[in-house]
Amino acid sequence: MLLHRLVPRVIPRVGKYIRPSWVLHFSTSSDADNLTHENRKVIITESGKNHIDSKYYPSISTVRQRLSASEKLRVKEFCKDFKDVVKFSDVDNNRSFENYLLEGKITSMRKSGKAMYFIDIIQDNCSVQIMATNKLMGMDPAAFNECHSFFKIGDYIAVRGYASRTKTGELTLKLNKPIEMLTPVLSKVPNRLEDRGLINNNRVLNYLVNPDSKNAIIVKSKVIQAIRNFLLDRDFLEVQTPILSGQGTGANATPFVTKFKGDPVHLRVAPELWLKKLVIGGFDRVFEIGSNFRNEGIDMTHNPEFSTCEFYQAYTSLDELMKMTEDMFGYVFAKLGVTNKFPVGNFPKYEFLPTIEQKTGIPITDLTLDGLVNYYKKMNLTIPPNPNPVKLLNNLSERYLESICSEHPNTPVFIYNQPEIMSPLAKSTTDAAGNRISSRFELFINAREMANAYEEENDPCKQLEKFKLQQQMKTAYNDQEMLIPDHNYVRAMEYGLPPTGGWGCGIDRLAMLIAGANRIEDVLTFGTLSSVLKN
Known part of the structure; x- marks a missing residue:
C-alpha cells in the first residue's frame, strides 16, 4: 500500500472555469448529444484548415502542462497502486492532496443525472472508471455539459483527478x-463485424470491433519472445542476415525475383546458407528470427511472407537436436501456459522408410523415379502429374507418416532419417537396405510440420555433388522449387564447416497451434498477402 498516494476527502477549489477553445457552444444539451460522427468530422476538419496548430489534436506535452497533476501514471500503474485501498476516507485528512493524470481511450460513457458522467477508459489493455461531475469541478451544470457533451466513445483523452471508490467499491x-x-x-x-471478407480487408476495424482477434497476435509475440529467450539463455548469438541477395536460396522453394542495377536479386526463402557461413566464420551458436518469402500459393497454413526461427550450433548431432527441440517446445508451452494441452518430455519417433514399409507391408528398395513409380503401382496409388522422386516421396509421407499424428493428438511427433534426395543440405549415410538417408528429422503436431532439423553436410565436394543433382532434377522435371546451387557457399565451406546441427521452426504455425487458430491469417497482423494488397 502506497500511503503517500492515499487521498483525503478534502476537495480543492479549481478556480473559475474557462471554456477550452475546442469546446462548441450548443443551444441545448440534446443538441450536443445528437451530434453525429459525420457532423463532428466536418467541424473538426474545418477547424484544422483554419488553425496552424489543430485544437483537436494538441501536443500531449501541452495538455499535461495544462492539467498540472501531481503525478502522471499509466492506467495499469494507477490500478495496481490503489487496488488494496478500500476506504479512502480513512486517510489522514492532514496529508497533502494529490492529483493523478491518466490518459486513455473512451470505451463507454454513461450520463447520470443532469451533470455527471461515468466514463471507462482503456490503456495497455487495462481499464479504469472515471467520474466527471460539475460540483467537483466548480462549474455550473450548463458549462459542465457544454464542455463534456462533445466527447464520444473512441476518443483519446487526458484526465486529472483523485483516487476514490464508488458505493459499489469500484476504483x-x-x-x-x-x-x-x-x-x-x-x-x-460498428458494434459487430462478422463478414470474413470485411475482416480481412480492414484489419484495423476488426481489432477495434473484435478485441479477441488480437489474442492470436499477442500469442505469436510471446512465442517469439520465448524462443528468443530460450536460445539466448544457451549462449546463442542473435544475428540478421541479408534478405536481398543473388540466386542462392537455401531451400526448395520458388523465390520472388527483382533486379538491382540490372542484375537479378532474390528475396530470401530461408536464411540457412548465410547462417552456416557465419558458423564457418567462427560463430559457433547463431540464430535468426525473421521473415522469409516464397512465391507460392496461399492456403490455410501458407502465405508468401512468413516468419521462422533458424539456429545453427557447431558440434551438434541429430540426437542432440531432438533433445533441444523437446526442451524448447516444453519451455515455450510452459511460458504460454499450455502444458495442459500439449505433452512435454520425450516425443514419439518414427523412422521414414521403415515406417512406410510397416504401414504398406512392402519394402522400398529403389528410390529412383522408376522404382518409386513401380512402388505406387504395387500399392494401387494414383501417380501425380509430372512426378519426380521428391514429389512421390512427399506424397508417401503425407499418406503414411503424417497421418500417424492423428494417433497422437496435440503431441509433437518426430519423423526422421528422410531419404537423401529430399534433403540436399543434410549429411547422409547408407542404411542397411542400401538406401541413402539423411541425418534429418521433421517435427509434426496434428499433421502439420512445425520444425525441420538436420546434421549439416560439411564436405564441400559432396555438397557440390548434391547441388548438381538438384540442378539436374530442376531441369529434367521442370521443378522450380528445387534448390538453386550456391557455389559461393561451397567455396566458403572449403575454409571448414565444423560438424553442425541446423534447426528451423515455422513461428506462424506454432502460434496458430497455441492460439487455437485455424487460419494462418489469424496470426498475421494484416492477414495474408491477398488481404495486404487490398488493405
Whole structure:
C-alpha cells in the first residue's frame, strides 16, 4: 500500500472555469448529444484548415502542462497502486492532496443525472472508471455539459483527478478538471463485424470491433519472445542476415525475383546458407528470427511472407537436436501456459522408410523415379502429374507418416532419417537396405510440420555433388522449387564447416497451434498477402 498516494476527502477549489477553445457552444444539451460522427468530422476538419496548430489534436506535452497533476501514471500503474485501498476516507485528512493524470481511450460513457458522467477508459489493455461531475469541478451544470457533451466513445483523452471508490467499491478517478481531448474519433465504429471478407480487408476495424482477434497476435509475440529467450539463455548469438541477395536460396522453394542495377536479386526463402557461413566464420551458436518469402500459393497454413526461427550450433548431432527441440517446445508451452494441452518430455519417433514399409507391408528398395513409380503401382496409388522422386516421396509421407499424428493428438511427433534426395543440405549415410538417408528429422503436431532439423553436410565436394543433382532434377522435371546451387557457399565451406546441427521452426504455425487458430491469417497482423494488397 502506497500511503503517500492515499487521498483525503478534502476537495480543492479549481478556480473559475474557462471554456477550452475546442469546446462548441450548443443551444441545448440534446443538441450536443445528437451530434453525429459525420457532423463532428466536418467541424473538426474545418477547424484544422483554419488553425496552424489543430485544437483537436494538441501536443500531449501541452495538455499535461495544462492539467498540472501531481503525478502522471499509466492506467495499469494507477490500478495496481490503489487496488488494496478500500476506504479512502480513512486517510489522514492532514496529508497533502494529490492529483493523478491518466490518459486513455473512451470505451463507454454513461450520463447520470443532469451533470455527471461515468466514463471507462482503456490503456495497455487495462481499464479504469472515471467520474466527471460539475460540483467537483466548480462549474455550473450548463458549462459542465457544454464542455463534456462533445466527447464520444473512441476518443483519446487526458484526465486529472483523485483516487476514490464508488458505493459499489469500484476504483474510480474523480475528476476535478475538465476532460482534455487528445485525439477525436471521426468515424463511428460498428458494434459487430462478422463478414470474413470485411475482416480481412480492414484489419484495423476488426481489432477495434473484435478485441479477441488480437489474442492470436499477442500469442505469436510471446512465442517469439520465448524462443528468443530460450536460445539466448544457451549462449546463442542473435544475428540478421541479408534478405536481398543473388540466386542462392537455401531451400526448395520458388523465390520472388527483382533486379538491382540490372542484375537479378532474390528475396530470401530461408536464411540457412548465410547462417552456416557465419558458423564457418567462427560463430559457433547463431540464430535468426525473421521473415522469409516464397512465391507460392496461399492456403490455410501458407502465405508468401512468413516468419521462422533458424539456429545453427557447431558440434551438434541429430540426437542432440531432438533433445533441444523437446526442451524448447516444453519451455515455450510452459511460458504460454499450455502444458495442459500439449505433452512435454520425450516425443514419439518414427523412422521414414521403415515406417512406410510397416504401414504398406512392402519394402522400398529403389528410390529412383522408376522404382518409386513401380512402388505406387504395387500399392494401387494414383501417380501425380509430372512426378519426380521428391514429389512421390512427399506424397508417401503425407499418406503414411503424417497421418500417424492423428494417433497422437496435440503431441509433437518426430519423423526422421528422410531419404537423401529430399534433403540436399543434410549429411547422409547408407542404411542397411542400401538406401541413402539423411541425418534429418521433421517435427509434426496434428499433421502439420512445425520444425525441420538436420546434421549439416560439411564436405564441400559432396555438397557440390548434391547441388548438381538438384540442378539436374530442376531441369529434367521442370521443378522450380528445387534448390538453386550456391557455389559461393561451397567455396566458403572449403575454409571448414565444423560438424553442425541446423534447426528451423515455422513461428506462424506454432502460434496458430497455441492460439487455437485455424487460419494462418489469424496470426498475421494484416492477414495474408491477398488481404495486404487490398488493405
